[in-house]
Amino acid sequence: MHIHVGSAPSGLEILRQAVQSTPLPILQFHPTHVNRTPKLLGEAVEWVRAGGTVDLTVPSKTLTWEFVSAVRKLADVDLDWERFTFSSDGGGSMPKFDEHGHLIGYASGEVRALWEAVRGLLQEGFPLEIVLRPVTVNPARILGIEGSKGEIDVGKDADLVVLDENFHVVATIAKGKVIYSTAL
Structure with missing residues (x-):
């Protein structure tokens, strides 16, 4: 189950509780948007160390320092890259709010955002094997479609x-x- 965890202060706590207090396995949940805050990214590291998988959401327009920094942090802590996916909000609804929190309109996430992030990471010097797995074989395996997708x-x-x-x-x-x- 893909779960958008957002940037709430509770982070991954509700998912940890679900895994600890029910028979649901940790791989039942695939938290997304875990790079929203440094605290949440730290929780994602612990989630992966406990056997889970997580998704980093790429920026909707251009590669940002925050996204590059999040990927670098994960690479530096030597985690299993088979447990990560990258996704975008490409084609998704992107609400716009005014300074009072009132909805003032909608935009659409850029479809090309995922590839632009991959390309940007490659240009930043990340190894091809780290950058491609989260957008190819990893999501195919996590989604259970590895029999037909994810690799040549x-x-x-x-x-x-x-x-x-x-x-x-x-x-x-x-x-x-x-x-x-x-x-x-």
Whole structure:
């Protein structure tokens, strides 16, 4: 179950209580947006050390220092990168509020935000194997669709993103068919 934990002071406490006081296993929950605050990111580290998985949400417009810093912190504490996913609010509702907390409109999350974050991390010097796992094989495994998605292998769907030397997308292939190409 993917759970948007937000930035409430309680952090992951309700999920810890659910795991401790019920027969639900820790892998039943996949907390998202765990990079909202430094405190929450610290709790996410402990959640992963306890056997759980977590999701870092990428910035909606451009790569931010906070996101890079969160990924660097996780890389520095030597955790199992199979337990992390990156996601975006691409296409999702992004409410806008005025200074009094009143809803004044909506925007939509950028669909390209996830790739822009991956590209930015690569440009920041993060290793390819750290950056790609959270957007390929890890979410496929966590979602239970690793039989058809997440990696290039015989019998899988052949969903690919082709990059140039500067990590720009030059083609997208879905189920073996080119759906986007800069060469067309």
